[in-house]
Amino acid sequence: MLSGTPVVASNLPGVRVPIQLTKMGKIVAPKNPKQLSQAISEILKNKNKFNNDKLIKKLLKNIFDINNVFKFYDNLIIMKYKKISIIIPVYNEDKYILNNKKVLKSNVFE
16 A cells, blocks of 8 residues: 555455555455455556555655564563563462562462
């Protein structure tokens, strides 16, 4: 899409979002070869209808830029791991190490 090529995508979460944002393609029902072939034919016959050069230059390069995508997922992973507690059983004791602190097992699962 960043190169101006319209796309056909299945009507699935996440997959349909770029087309909904840009109007640069067609969304079809999953597992529907007839709809898929019709959408491809329509795009090939009407490429200009599904092209949006102004949007590509201004908005899409920022949204779908590979560096921005990497930053987004990097931040997502970091935030996820900050919320995870690491629980390690302490051998032969009634304690765990929870986020680097020794705590009683009874306090962990309350």
